[in-house]
Structure formats: structure tokens, C-alpha cells
Amino acid sequence: NALRNDWPGYSLDLFTYPQHYYGDLEYVLIPHGVIVDRTECLAKDIMQDIGDNNIVVLCVLKGGYKFCADLVEYIExxxxxxxxxxxxxxxxxxxKSYHNDQSTQDMQIIGGEDLSKLTGKDIIGTGRTMKALLNNIEKYKPKMIKVASLLVKRTSQPDGYRPDYYGFEIPNVFVVGYALEYNEHFRDLNHICVINDNGKGKYKV
Incomplete structure (x- = not known):
């Protein structure tokens, strides 16, 4: 499940995707069908590890909603x-931590109900950005916290966070699709793709 740094991806010509993104993408990194199969495997691993427990799934919006929905459906x-x-x-x-394609230092935690109800519960978090959220959740002393993330980026930082469950380890490239966005665009793209310079320029804010 680790994609090499020199992985060339799949040609866009092999797949269907929204016409309004023609010219905005470099290549397909992970096709939708592969995402779905891998998510089913993660659900089996989670069931094996924490079956017979009552859990709270904390979905990280907006980028995690498709992965979370599919993962929860497979677990059910x-x-x-x-x-x-x-x-x-x-x-x-x-x-919220991105401005255009750059991760910022400022992390905002928006929405969610009163997190104090997580006290003593088993929690699975699903999403991309976790350290700030975990620090916040741990104050409430849940019984157990497990993190499931569809993607892990390979970086040169030795202290990079590793989730308990992850779908794919990918090169340090900026990806869109499958609810991962660039300034609110590309959420309607089913495949995970690498955006090109034209796309970054078109949708820059």
C-alpha cells in the first residue's frame, strides 16, 4: 500500500471524470475502485481489533467525509x-489548516458537539490532519483512541504522525478528489489525482 516516489500514476485518458476539470489534473494517483477495496480491508482490520466495543466515529470534515462514510458502511x-x-x-x-496548497501553522477546530461526551469512550478518528485534534480529545480521557486515515504522505520529517490504520502511503504531492479539495474544488472527483499548475492557478484564492 506504499506508492513509490517515482510512481507515474495512471493516464487520465483511462478514466471518466468531470469535464469541468479537464486540463486541471496531472494524472490519477489512486483510482476510485482501488480506494473502495482498500477501505473494505481497513474495515476488516478495525473489526478484528475492536469488535464488541461501543465506539464513536469522529469524522474530520470536509476532506474525510467520503472515506468516513465508506468506512462506516463497511464496518456496519x-x-x-x-x-x-x-x-x-x-x-x-x-x-481547517490549508491556504491554497500550503499547510498553515494555524489550526482551527470548527463545529462538532460537546467533546466531553467522549469521556470513557472508544474513538476512531477519520481524516487527514490529526495532531491538534488528538491533543484536544485527550483532555477528555477517552478509553481508547484509534486513527484511521486514507492517506499518509511520505515526508522527510522523522517525527511525522502515523495513524493506527491507513490506506495508502503516498509521495509528498498535493492531491485532490474523493472529497479532498483545493479551495473547495475537486470534491466531486471520485479518483484521487494530482493537480497541475493550471488547476492551482485557476482555483487559487
Whole structure:
């Protein structure tokens, strides 16, 4: 599940995608079908590790909503067809840390209900940006916290955060699609793609 730094990706000509993004993308990094299959595998791993527990799934908006929805659906299906069941509640929080394609130092935690209700609960967080959120959640002393992220970027920083479950390790490139956005664009793109300079310029704010 690790994509090499020299991975050339897939030609855009092999896939269908919204016409309004023609000319804005470099290549398809991970096709939608591969994302879905990998998410099902993660659901099985989670079921195996924490079956028979009541959990709160904390979805990180907006970039994590498709991954979270698919992951929760697979866990529910596995739970229905298994002797080991999981009772799940889903809550939502939004972390805002990007300006154009650059990650900023300022992290805003927006929305979500009262996090004090997480005290003593098992929590699975789903999303991309986690350190600030984890620091916030840990104040409430939940029983257990596990983080599931679809993507992990390979960086030169040795202290880079590693989630408990992840779908793909990818090169340090800026990706869009499957709810990952660039200034609110590309959420309607099913595949995970690398944006090109034309796309960055067109949608820059």
C-alpha cells in the first residue's frame, strides 16, 4: 500500500471524470475502485481489533467525509454479518489548516458537539490532519483512541504522525478528489489525482 516516489500514476485518458476539470489534473494517483477495496480491508482490520466495543466515529470534515462514510458502511456490513458486533455513533468536526496548497501553522477546530461526551469512550478518528485534534480529545480521557486515515504522505520529517490504520502511503504531492479539495474544488472527483499548475492557478484564492 506504499506508492513509490517515482510512481507515474495512471493516464487520465483511462478514466471518466468531470469535464469541468479537464486540463486541471496531472494524472490519477489512486483510482476510485482501488480506494473502495482498500477501505473494505481497513474495515476488516478495525473489526478484528475492536469488535464488541461501543465506539464513536469522529469524522474530520470536509476532506474525510467520503472515506468516513465508506468506512462506516463497511464496518456496519461486517458487524451485521458477524458474531462480533460494533455499536457506532458518528460525530463530525472540521479542521481547517490549508491556504491554497500550503499547510498553515494555524489550526482551527470548527463545529462538532460537546467533546466531553467522549469521556470513557472508544474513538476512531477519520481524516487527514490529526495532531491538534488528538491533543484536544485527550483532555477528555477517552478509553481508547484509534486513527484511521486514507492517506499518509511520505515526508522527510522523522517525527511525522502515523495513524493506527491507513490506506495508502503516498509521495509528498498535493492531491485532490474523493472529497479532498483545493479551495473547495475537486470534491466531486471520485479518483484521487494530482493537480497541475493550471488547476492551482485557476482555483487559487
Amino acid at each position: 456490513t461486517l458487524s451485521r454479518n458477524s458474531e462480533r458486533s460494533i455499536s457506532m455513533k458518528v460525530d463530525f468536526v472540521r479542521l
